[in-house]
Amino acid sequence: MSSAENSYTAKDFSSDQEVKWCPGCGDYSILKQMQTVVPTLGIKKEDLVFISGIGCSSRFPYYMNTYGMHSIHGRAPAVATGLKLTNPNLSVWVITGDGDGLSIGGNHLIHLLRRNVDLNVLLFNNEIYGLTKGQYSPTSEFGKYTKSSPLGSLDHPFNPLALALGADATFVARTLDRDPQHLRHILEQSHQHQGSSFVEVYQNCNVFNDGTFEAFTDKKQRPYTTLDLKEGEPLIFAKGEKGIRLNGLKPEVVELSEGFSPNDLWVHDSSDATKAYILSRFFDESLPRPLGILYQEKRFTYDEALQNQMDKAHEILGAPDLDQLLRGKNSWTVA
């Protein structure tokens, strides 16, 4: 890394375009943390590419002073795949929303995750369609009242992390717009991960779905409602008062004051897929909402497999010779 790169500041990553989200939108904070993190990652500015679909969240690339594409609704994972396969040196980030990534774009997302192309997906989950002015989304809770569901929505929502695990994602994490430090940490980690990193970011849409994640972001409630996952450490929350242990396959909240010690607790091991699965199912109110890296696995990436195959093809098939290719195997001459 040259000194020039080292000397980037957040400002270098701020484009000249005016940011057009609603005042107070959670997207601002995510943008800010991204601009703060990237200078520390050792990536050259010109090697960074942000690809998005359509939605409020998908305006993100316009505001990063890097290469970027605001593509079409739901297709960012596919665009990013083609980009990365063509130039594997780039650091590619997909920015998507709960509508863009899980409604119209759900298929591309799960195929990206199973293929494990080495890029990072940030899904801004505000449990609403923001840009189209407030219809329920695939992550909205059942019975939600919106413009398109004046009598309540009828759809059971996706659990994005469970879906990602079901699609064999190799990096699955959750973070929050309102916790800059946590957010930065997860951005760093997802960059470090080789393969597709899937990060769900709880994001407040203060215009159409205000306060959805307040229980998790509110300073007072947060210690009790969320669980910070730390590798190799026991699952403790509520300011050290409570922990979680596994009773057979069932997670149980225990009071540490009541005779339970940290040794009785479930120790976080992000390489354990079954534990990750159980964590992804911490959804009802009896359990805190896990934040951090639920799962991480080392698996060959699609782009590296492709690169190997390209090298192998050279070995097997030899150097390219266009004339020979055109001639084929059975030519004849008319004199």
Added chain:
Amino acid sequence: MSSAENSYTAKDFSSDQEVKWCPGCGDYSILKQMQTVVPTLGIKKEDLVFISGIGCSSRFPYYMNTYGMHSIHGRAPAVATGLKLTNPNLSVWVITGDGDGLSIGGNHLIHLLRRNVDLNVLLFNNEIYGLTKGQYSPTSEFGKYTKSSPLGSLDHPFNPLALALGADATFVARTLDRDPQHLRHILEQSHQHQGSSFVEVYQNCNVFNDGTFEAFTDKKQRPYTTLDLKEGEPLIFAKGEKGIRLNGLKPEVVELSEGFSPNDLWVHDSSDATKAYILSRFFDESLPRPLGILYQEKRFTYDEALQNQMDKAHEILGAPDLDQLLRGKNSWTVA
């Protein structure tokens, strides 16, 4: 059920169209079992509808003497949803393939499963694109040599059952083309289930992917390579010689001759989502491949929620009055 219905035979469900699959194709057997099962289900012939996409498997509806639609590639789950919501009295079956259902149609499938529309999905998994003459599919193993992957495929495959569980499916099962009895049983059970039933059927494509499931279908090997899931019973296979127990969260094969008794074993409980998850991950050769119902859950169905809402709308908004609707709230008269 009237006597007329009772008197259906398999032949009544055989259409006048000549079956055009390759001789020896596993699809024949699935068709036959379907024609055998439906007369026993107490459904009127006219209330049965088969909806498919495109693929060899998707020709299925043509051969059933019921209502049917051979729609477009990947869209059968959506077509079936619209059909079922319009006429909830129908018994609707979606017939799809690993390409149709998991490649182009993956998104509709997972949305159907989360919505839990009351219909049955049979995914004929032959781990290949049959109709287009043999390209690898999203379930083909890594490194597969096909026309489109002459140097081996690079894609990590989907695990269809894990994906379905990740999408919050309420009924997840696996069966085989070559085991008529098992197949019929699962067809029955999926019909009984209220909500979206997802059934993966291992199906042999003897032209482009012959023998893929031979280890599971071959009479000699099958007892050792597969695990028949039976509700409330311990997981025993290999003709009673082996069983599976849970060591913490890890499944382990134990020899029943070596001091383990059935009481030590994992007892199948299809209502336990975590167990279902672990079962869906029985994929490597150290574990037998589970067959049967991995998971089943009772959850409101989308169609019944819609029906309730329609009723509620009547209550709240009153009987429909078109003139009042056209007049609106602020009309005036020009005399």
Added chain:
Amino acid sequence: MSTVKELQKVTIHFAGDSGDGIQLAGSQFTNTTALAGNDLSTFPDFPAEIRAPIGTVAGVSGFQIHFGSVEIDTPGGRPDVLVAMNAAAYRKNIPNLKSGGVVIANTAGFDKRNLRLAGYDDEENPLDNKPEELQFYEVDITKLNREALKDLKMSPREKDRSRNMFALGFVYFLYSRSLENTLQFFQDKFKSKPEVLEANIRSLKAGYNYGDTIEALQRYRVEKARLPKGEYRNITGNQALALGLIAAAQKAQLDLFYAGYPITPASDILHELARHKNFGVKTFQAEDEIAAITAAIGSAFAGGLAVTATSGPGMALKTEGLGLVLMLELPLVVVNVQRGGPSTGLPTKTEQSDLFQALYGRNGEAPVPVIAASSPADCFNAALEAAKMAIEHMTPVILLSDGYLANGSEPWAFPKSEALPEISAPVMQAADENYLPYARNHAGVRQWALPGTPGLEHRVGGLEKEDRTGNVSYDPDNHQKMVELRAAKVSAVAQNYTPTTLEQGEPEGDVLVVGWGNTKGAIKVAVSQARAAGLAVGQLHLRNLHPLPSDLEIYLKGYRRVLVPELNNGQLVHVLRSQFLVDAQGFDKIKGQPFLAEEILTKIKELMPHE
């Protein structure tokens, strides 16, 4: 005391920040104006962002209303009155104002910050340098409004939320309007928020009273329009379209099944329909547009009146499904509320550039009837006609609307339900030994056999079908025959058209202006002005874009020149030239905005023969 002047028609343009509640003020003024018996036409115009950057020109939201005691056909060209809530709104709209026009400027919106955001140079306040030909009301609305709400327990920011109502109250005073309707609206809307209710009432009244207080004020009165007798309501295009679909379902005695995926400017159709489930309307918010159209196809197979609506990019995704449903020969209404393109384009702007896509945008020989609505209220008729055609001819029908029609509004002499045409669905009721799924009647229409009906079990699909039986067939001659049968069936819908007539003008003349869709009003005004000036000009407006009416030709050939104004780069004109070999000439505007009548008039004059 102020004098009251009688006016025939007025155009008011409300403008402010997207957070300023401009659309609400505009629509309240519209409803009150409608109830006062004026004819009117409106044009809301807002930025693509939910809250575009505050204070900037890009963030300005506008609402224009044209109303009068005479017939009103467009939302007006240049406004007579501009309500500018801030400097950006002023900057954006002042160039359009009519000479002699009135400006109501909220001076609080011209502070340093706002001036800078609006792009004015340092210290340059346009209110210090007002065009002389305009009249100004400079009012510190923000301050006066806060004053009026002084004793309410609200933050200043909360108080400012109702300042749009202060401005509205003032305009009500100027135009001698009653507050009644808007006060009633507050009662309904803020039922559960008594504070907010009180604030809005006070703001509205304060604005009105302010008008009463200040001196030397010219007031206006616009008499009731001599509209044809009947009962009226005000309606937007998307609302009217939704009601047309419900009416069609009622008339056909079918349940309406609407599947859609949100997209601007079509989403309101979903929103409107979702409110009327008591009419047996099932709405399904699908995961994408492909799921929406294919779910609708499933519904059509099951016997629903199936509808899906979208805009350009979504339409692109529906084209494969359209191919399927036309192959199946099931009824389906596909609505495209067009917006600026290509690609994501200008989502909140209007355009007519998806006509080619509607006519030709499918693989294979895939003719589909195409219908276009021509005014907000006409969206009702167009939807009803589209549904009737789809059902009675067992075919998909594309219905074209656009952003301007969708959000614009006008008074609508709504019909009595019994006056609406009957729709008879060709549903087979009972089993028939000789049932053949693809046998046809004289108009080429097959019958609709619904799952659940005993004895009619059959299979349909997207592969080519054998004539009559519908079985899969690869026979070469059968394919040609089926292509021709499907085309003939679509052609046959033209037999039910009412004969083509000119909107205005003689059978022969110098310039025939041919339009489709939202241009009708602007063309009408332009042509009538041209005719008033003695020019031999005619107007022909097309409802049916495919198949074209067979009796068009005499009109096209009766004029020396044919002019086709379109909000695209020349699409209908291309079709007319091909089909009739007339040297029709396009006149294109691709600015995301509707035509002004004067633009068309100028063009007409250019084309007039020079003596």
Added chain:
Amino acid sequence: MSTVKELQKVTIHFAGDSGDGIQLAGSQFTNTTALAGNDLSTFPDFPAEIRAPIGTVAGVSGFQIHFGSVEIDTPGGRPDVLVAMNAAAYRKNIPNLKSGGVVIANTAGFDKRNLRLAGYDDEENPLDNKPEELQFYEVDITKLNREALKDLKMSPREKDRSRNMFALGFVYFLYSRSLENTLQFFQDKFKSKPEVLEANIRSLKAGYNYGDTIEALQRYRVEKARLPKGEYRNITGNQALALGLIAAAQKAQLDLFYAGYPITPASDILHELARHKNFGVKTFQAEDEIAAITAAIGSAFAGGLAVTATSGPGMALKTEGLGLVLMLELPLVVVNVQRGGPSTGLPTKTEQSDLFQALYGRNGEAPVPVIAASSPADCFNAALEAAKMAIEHMTPVILLSDGYLANGSEPWAFPKSEALPEISAPVMQAADENYLPYARNHAGVRQWALPGTPGLEHRVGGLEKEDRTGNVSYDPDNHQKMVELRAAKVSAVAQNYTPTTLEQGEPEGDVLVVGWGNTKGAIKVAVSQARAAGLAVGQLHLRNLHPLPSDLEIYLKGYRRVLVPELNNGQLVHVLRSQFLVDAQGFDKIKGQPFLAEEILTKIKELMPHE
């Protein structure tokens, strides 16, 4: 001893069950014929099913080859020779055979079961009632072949697998062909299966020897064609297309990125490209067509020569992506190998009915250059031209091929790589302070700034862009300007066209036959026959369908009649009428099959002025 007769050209039709290896026999005969120096043209025609029902007419697979010592432009009309492996193959093809033609019938395929499956009445064996004007070889191929393999350790079913080679051997004998090439092919193909290798060798030789053995046999010889000097190979359209893309990538010094989703008849392009990864070709089998085109767009952004290919239904899914890439102004080649439509239609049959979709099938004003290939070998040039145009003009280009070109083959005088045109990609190499992503050169082309290049960071997207900067802009005038700039850029590609010339005929005359795509050969034959008969007929064939060449008009107006034969319901004819206001007349065939020259000739004669 048999006599040998010299022939100028011959059409042979191989037909049998889809399991009979007809395509293999056909392609072996083709390669041998090519190596023998004949000109030729082939037309494989197979059912949609992988293994359609055995023994039925629907299950018949056919392969026709037309070869000669003279120029060959079509795969022939009615065949001279029919090889019928069973009764169904006979039944399907016998009506087409030329009077005096030869039938080689495998009598084992005329047993009771086969006769019934073929739909013959009980006991009615057509071989018992042979048309007198035909010559028959009735050979029990099955039996003779089993006999030849008697001592091999194989089941009868396995032995029967090579009976196609017995038939082929017999035809080789009849046409005095060498077995060399096919024997070599066996060696390669069955390297690892010595049994099968032996069986095939024996079968082929047995068939040949059988010809030698039976008496009174007329043999034929077709001399080398007087093809222009050069090196030749035989090639199918899909192969040629793939090679054209690779050649373009090499010439542009870009890596080829191909993203596709399997679909008939386009899949072979993917298969072919996947075999040449050593050329830096990356192939990506996407999850659907939308992922394929958008992945390709991602690649284009990164600087790849991005290509995606599909057929009609897949094209429908790509239209939204096409809108995006034309808005981005990045190069992309989109290939549509057309098949019978609409919807799933006739997947294995050919048609030209996606022209409208290519020209008009997008939302918004979305012009895209459209190029069509006109013969199997020409797919190479067309692909190269499409890629060059896409890259040099920074635009998506649609390349139309079809099922007939894709699977058909002909001898190709392949070029030397150095003779291929250079392609210069407008890639920006270095940072530039004044870089504006949407600044343009004289031809309206912007520059290609690739991620990874320092100092050129910029953002692109599908919203309307400000001229030059590319920033999002909702400005009305800018929108009109950008629509016009994009249109102008596409129009500018026509400046590089070679001047339009007639394929045949004088500048003026009675009937000008205008074609595009695969009809070229059939029109060529028809027109030359008409001219030989003294008629004033001309042929014009279009490579570029959008923009149309500007110098077309003089030809269109130089003839009294313009005839446009198309394998659709009249699409190009519609465009010509609109653009040039000429009363061009369509001639449509929508049977999933190419034109026969005689069909066109008949039509030409109909149009000739009657004295």
